[in-house]
Amino acid sequence: MSTVVEVIDTAITAAEAYHRDDLAARLRQSRARALSGEVRVLVAGGFKQGKSRLVNALVGAPACPVADDTTPAKAITLRYADTAGPIGDDTGQIGLPSGILRGLTLVDSPVLEPADAILIVSDASAPYTQAELDLIDQARALAPIVVCVLSKVDLHPGWREVAERNQASTGLPVVPVSAELRWHAMATADAGVNDESGFPALTAVLRAELGAHRGTRRSAAYEVLAVTGDLTATMTGEVDGLRAEETEQLGIRWQQVLNDGITDLIADIDHDLRDRLRDVLKVAEAELDAVDPAKVGDDFAEWLRTRESRCTAETFEWMMTRARWLAGHVAEQFGDDHALPEIPDAGDLAVGDLELAAGEKFGVGQRLIVGMRGGYGGTLMIGMASTIVGVAMINPLSVGAGLLLGGKTVQEERKRLLQRRQAEAKASLRKHVDDLIFQAGKQSRDMLRGIQRTLRDHFVGHAEEVHRALVDAAAQRRTRIRDLNAELARVRDLERMARELVA
Amino acid sequence: MNLEHRVRGLLRRARDAHPDEPGLDDALARMSAPLRIAITGGPGASTVRAVLAGQWFHIEPDADAVIHLFPHTPEVHIPVQVRDQGVIGVLTHADEIGGGRLDALTSARQIARRYTADPRLRGVCQTVVPVAGLLARAATSMTQSEMDRFSELAARPRAVIDSALLSVDRIRSTAPDLLDRFGLFGMRIGVTLVRQGFSDRAALAAELVSRSGLGELLAQIDTRFRERSHVLKARSALVFLDEFLRRARDRALHAEVERLAASTHEFVEIRVLDAVRAGQIALPADVAGEAVRLLGGDGATITSRLGVRGDAGEQRHAALLTLRQWRARAGNPVAGRQFVEAAQVIVRTCEGMVARLA
Numbered sequence: 001m002s003t004v005v006e007v008i009d010t011a012i013t014a015a016e017a018y019h020r021d022d023l024a025a026r027l028r029q030s031r032a033r034a035l036s037g038e039v040r041v042l043v044a045g046g047f048k049q050g051k052s053r054l055v056n057a058l059v060g061a062p063a064c065p066v067a068d069d070t071t072p073a074k075a076i077t078l079r080y081a082d083t084a085g086p087i088g089d090d091t092g093q094i095g096l097p098s099g100i101l102r103g104l105t106l107v108d109s110p111v112l113e114p115a116d117a118i119l120i121v122s123d124a125s126a127p128y129t130q131a132e133l134d135l136i137d138q139a140r141a142l143a144p145i146v147v148c149v150l151s152k153v154d155l156h157p158g159w160r161e162v163a164e165r166n167q168a169s170t171g172l173p174v175v176p177v178s179a180e181l182r183w184h185a186m187a188t189a190d191a192g193v194n195d196e197s198g199f200p201a202l203t204a205v206l207r208a209e210l211g212a213h214r215g216t217r218r219s220a221a222y223e224v225l226a227v228t229g230d231l232t233a234t235m236t237g238e239v240d241g242l243r244a245e246e247t248e249q250l251g252i253r254w255q256q257v258l259n260d261g262i263t264d265l266i267a268d269i270d271h272d273l274r275d276r277l278r279d280v281l282k283v284a285e286a287e288l289d290a291v292d293p294a295k296v297g298d299d300f301a302e303w304l305r306t307r308e309s310r311c312t313a314e315t316f317e318w319m320m321t322r323a324r325w326l327a328g329h330v331a332e333q334f335g336d337d338h339a340l341p342e343i344p345d346a347g348d349l350a351v352g353d354l355e356l357a358a359g360e361k362f363g364v365g366q367r368l369i370v371g372m373r374g375g376y377g378g379t380l381m382i383g384m385a386s387t388i389v390g391v392a393m394i395n396p397l398s399v400g401a402g403l404l405l406g407g408k409t410v411q412e413e414r415k416r417l418l419q420r421r422q423a424e425a426k427a428s429l430r431k432h433v434d435d436l437i438f439q440a441g442k443q444s445r446d447m448l449r450g451i452q453r454t455l456r457d458h459f460v461g462h463a464e465e466v467h468r469a470l471v472d473a474a475a476q477r478r479t480r481i482r483d484l485n486a487e488l489a490r491v492r493d494l495e496r497m498a499r500e501l502v503a
Numbered sequence: 504m505n506l507e508h509r510v511r512g513l514l515r516r517a518r519d520a521h522p523d524e525p526g527l528d529d530a531l532a533r534m535s536a537p538l539r540i541a542i543t544g545g546p547g548a549s550t551v552r553a554v555l556a557g558q559w560f561h562i563e564p565d566a567d568a569v570i571h572l573f574p575h576t577p578e579v580h581i582p583v584q585v586r587d588q589g590v591i592g593v594l595t596h597a598d599e600i601g602g603g604r605l606d607a608l609t610s611a612r613q614i615a616r617r618y619t620a621d622p623r624l625r626g627v628c629q630t631v632v633p634v635a636g637l638l639a640r641a642a643t644s645m646t647q648s649e650m651d652r653f654s655e656l657a658a659r660p661r662a663v664i665d666s667a668l669l670s671v672d673r674i675r676s677t678a679p680d681l682l683d684r685f686g687l688f689g690m691r692i693g694v695t696l697v698r699q700g701f702s703d704r705a706a707l708a709a710e711l712v713s714r715s716g717l718g719e720l721l722a723q724i725d726t727r728f729r730e731r732s733h734v735l736k737a738r739s740a741l742v743f744l745d746e747f748l749r750r751a752r753d754r755a756l757h758a759e760v761e762r763l764a765a766s767t768h769e770f771v772e773i774r775v776l777d778a779v780r781a782g783q784i785a786l787p788a789d790v791a792g793e794a795v796r797l798l799g800g801d802g803a804t805i806t807s808r809l810g811v812r813g814d815a816g817e818q819r820h821a822a823l824l825t826l827r828q829w830r831a832r833a834g835n836p837v838a839g840r841q842f843v844e845a846a847q848v849i850v851r852t853c854e855g856m857v858a859r860l861a
Contacts (some may be wrong), residue, residue, distance in 0.1 A: 047577050048575060048576075048600075068600050068607075068610035068611070068613075068614065069610070069613065069614045069617065070577065125599065127597070152599075152602065153670070153671075153672075154669060154672075155599060155602060155603045155604075155670075155681070155687055155688075156671065157671045157675070157686075157687075159671075178670060180602060180669070180670070181669055181670055187823060193666075193669070196670070196672070196673075266841050273639070291708060327586055335606035387602060422852065
């Protein structure tokens with residue numbers, strides 16, 4: 001079995017190899033302590049539990065500042081010295097000619113650190129809280145000896161019950177003390193009060209526990225264990241991080257983004273186009289209801305073409321904006337500043353003119369014939385009736401009726417023809433818009449497919465470069481993981497050696 | 504028409520409009536009942552509750568004002584739900600802070616002052632008072648036989664009794680009954696006081712009440728709660744009405760409640776006071792102190808607001824002087840908006856005082 005100093009030396013080498021100078025410095029201190037045979041006793045506990053008073057009462061001097069309100073959180077180390085006073089320039093180190101400090105260093109510390117023994121101070125007002133139990137668990141991982149000190153028993157009538165419950169919940173020795181009584185005993189040199197204060201008992205328990213364990217050796221081993229724990233955590237963390245990176249698959253993602261994006265885009269553009277053109281159709285139909293298509297023919301076609309061109313142009317422009325955004329989004333998947341490919345502008349769509357059907361002519365001759373047809377019927381009808389009363393068939397009354405009916409028939413015929421022309425014009429308008437939707441849809445789809453091809457070709461090229469880099473990185477990562485695992489095995493060896501010393 | 508009448512009026516109208524809601528009758532009854540104070544936090548809540556029972560106020564969980572207890576810890580925290588009301592903080596187990604020494608309450612008082620100035624508590628808690636609950640309870644119910652026991656202990660040789668008072672274990676063998684009631688701190692202080700000449704039960708009890716911090720707590724309750732109890736009651740009634748009318752979807756009455764809550768000068772004062780205390784309004788320290796005083800932070804009476812004793816003429820003179828001063832501050836063209844708003848509220852307060860002193 002290796003000696004403590006050997007194990008510490010290995011641990012220092014390891015800490016330096018991993019650039020953990022903080023850990024190495026801590027280990028060097030504990031190496032010095034292990035060589036000097038110093039025994040460190042740490043006094044820890046919660047807020048206002050009487051830590052500093054306990055330390056002062058132990059050494060019999062006001063070494064640590066005490067106050068009713070908060071005191072600054074600062075560690076104070078007490079060592080043996082022939083004359084009282086600070087050691088060196090370090091205000092945190094105080095030397096005292098106190099018997100208990102012979103072969104023992106007391107540390108009043110706001111935080112837990114590895115030591116040969118840790119005294120957990122808690123006052124007798126109430127049993128341990130969860131926070132205090134957690135503190136005791138931490139202390140047990142940092143020191144071979146943990147003693148629970150129940151302070152202020154002079155003040156709390158129920159301290160015996162609290163002591164019993166604390167002993168039951170921790171399974172550790174609980175020593176009741178009263179710093180007040182200790183001070184009184186020292187002031188009056190009263191041995192009886194001194195025994196009552198519990199401090200002789202505390203000193204005895206501490207000495208017995210320290211004597212039972214080979215203190216120095218074990219404490220240094222705990223220090224090494226703390227360091228190996230730290231190193232192991234760092235390295236496993238790095239290994240986990242590297243493993244997590246490995247599982248990310250970049251290769252498939254950008255293609256998915258591109259394909260999904262184009263599919264969505266085609267559907268959106270198609271819908272947009274139909275939507276806009278349907279609006280145009282509605283307006284045009286309403287227009288045709290109000291006018292005679294035969295009279296406005298060319299003007300109407302011109303108006304319609306302008307509206308349709310504007311619609312398709314707007315849709316195409318929107319399409320190009322979306323396509324460029326998509327290209328950027330795909331490029332983001334690579335996570336690098338890679339140049340985007342040139343996306344050509346959408347061409348204009350040639351919008352054909354609306355051809356309105358010529359419709360039936362309603363010229364003078366036709367009008368005459370239609371009028372005659374109606375007038376003839378009217379004349380005959382009234383003339384026949386006239387003959388019954390003995391008047392000639394052609395008389396002023398029958399001629400008048402003929403003219404009236406003839407005119408009406410011409411009117412009706414003209415209206416019928418207008419409605420027919422309007423219906424025909426609307427039918428050809430719908431056909432025209434349908435054609436346009438079909439053409440524009442085809443053109444936009446073709447353009448988008450073209451863009452998709454351009455982007456795919458472009459990014460496939462880029463992905464190959466990236467992939468090569470990724471393969472390199474993955475190889476590096478695997479090497480690093482292998483290295484780390486080897487290091488971890490070494491650290492675990494160190495840990496095992498330290499545990500052997502503890503056992 | 505004063506605030507109380509207007510709140511009562513609103514409550515009556517709400518009750519007439521919603522006769523099925525029994526809570527409205529209760530709320531109306533509460534307007535004439537004593538102030539309700541809740542005691543929250545701990546440890547020692549049951550002791551403080553017992554000590555404060557039988558005072559002029561009622562102790563109820565659902566209340567107009569709050570006394571919040573907390574021990575001496577680095578992590579002071581006052582729960583959000585109590586922040587909205589008048590709050591007095593109580594530093595409990597004050598005797599343990601100094602290890603039960605005779606001057607324990609003095610250091611507890613210093614710590615309480617630090618808590619009052621603590622930015623986490625400023626603006627939440629109006630003040631913090633240390634209280635030794637056990638001693639307070641024993642002192643308020645001290646019997647003649649207990650007084651006799653104290654006299655008997657104090658008559659023993661000083662060295663003997665002092666050494667017996669060193670720890671609970673020692674004194675238990677001498678006077679277990681007194682220890683259970685008064686605690687070590689109470690016994691030390693009681694014996695010392697008897698030695699100093701407190702030979703009468705009433706006098707000793709009164710001195711112990713004062714030494715336990717209970718006297719200070721009662722005085723704070725008087726200045727901070729009693730003097731403005733009608734404002735505190737009106738405030739909780741309005742909170743209740745606001746919540747109820749919102750639930751009942753009575754828009755018209757709800758709007759009136761909101762208008763009253765927003766426009767009442769007493770509430771505006773409390774809002775500004777909280778803001779000044781919480782340091783949300785930048786003021787020089789002496790001006791801030793004066794503002795707090797004028798807004799009723801040290802008591803709602805005219806005397807405590809002006810900080811001037813004397814007859815009505817002198818007070819009126821002081822009030823006019825203060826009014827002029829704050830008018831000038833409110834009209835200061837380079838002052839910030841928040842300061843000007845606060846100054847305007849104080850001007851209004853001063854005008855009210857001048858009117859009442861006329």
